[in-house]
Amino acid sequence: MDDDTGLSGMKVERPNKTLRELALGNLRKAILDGLFKPGDRLVERELCEQLGVSRTIVREVLRHLESEGLVSVQLGKGPIVAPLDSDVAQQIYEVRGALEAMAARLCAESDDPTIVPALEAALAGIREGYTGNDHGQVLASTSEFYRVLFTKVNRHVAWDIVNMLTVRINHLRSMTIRTDNREVEGPAQMAAIIDAIRARDGLRAYRVATEHVASAAEIAMQIFADLKQS
Structure with a gap:
């Protein structure tokens, strides 16, 4: 090239x-x-x-x-x-969904006052990245959002597992963040996670975190289907 x-x-x-x-x-x-x-x-x-x-x-x-x-x-x-494999991607989303929902619930049940401001700062970085069409910033700020989610409740082993998948997760995110309206839907879903944590509603935090990952998985699977047909 x-x-x-x-x-x-x-x-x-x-x-x-x-x-x-x-x-x-x-x-x-x-x-x-x-x-x-x-x-x-x-x-x-x-x-x-x-x-x-x-x-x-x-x-x-x-x-x-x-x-x-x-x-x-x-x-x-x-x-x-490396070609992206839809089967592997589906498994990655399954792992993400389980671990991130658990971390969101634990954050909601925690009495640590620094969790919400740290998540809001990361979300602000995501929105700023979308506004400036800086996908690198979107990816970095998204990783920071989840680092906070896990480490603030001392789930370092779970974060290590997610971190081992971070590069492949970001490879998938690099596809999904470019799809129509994701710059609105993604941050809105993450804001819903923060709102549930702020309200100390563990069940709602678990549910909206699960829905957020499921939404990303659905987008990725559609991309794979479109690539297969092209």
């Missing part, structure tokens, strides 16, 4: 992080932002030029992204952006 495709911004700077960390973050972001589509070949020589790093670093980055599920290696084609 040539630099005039919009990938020239991938080239790494050289501040405190290592070149490998910077290259990893930039290539991961390019995949999540849709600059590389599922099934696209990831050519080492081109990535070296686009990222401004050595082939050794590019290979290390590709191996790391393979471990995260964003890259796969196909015989005869080499590294490609």
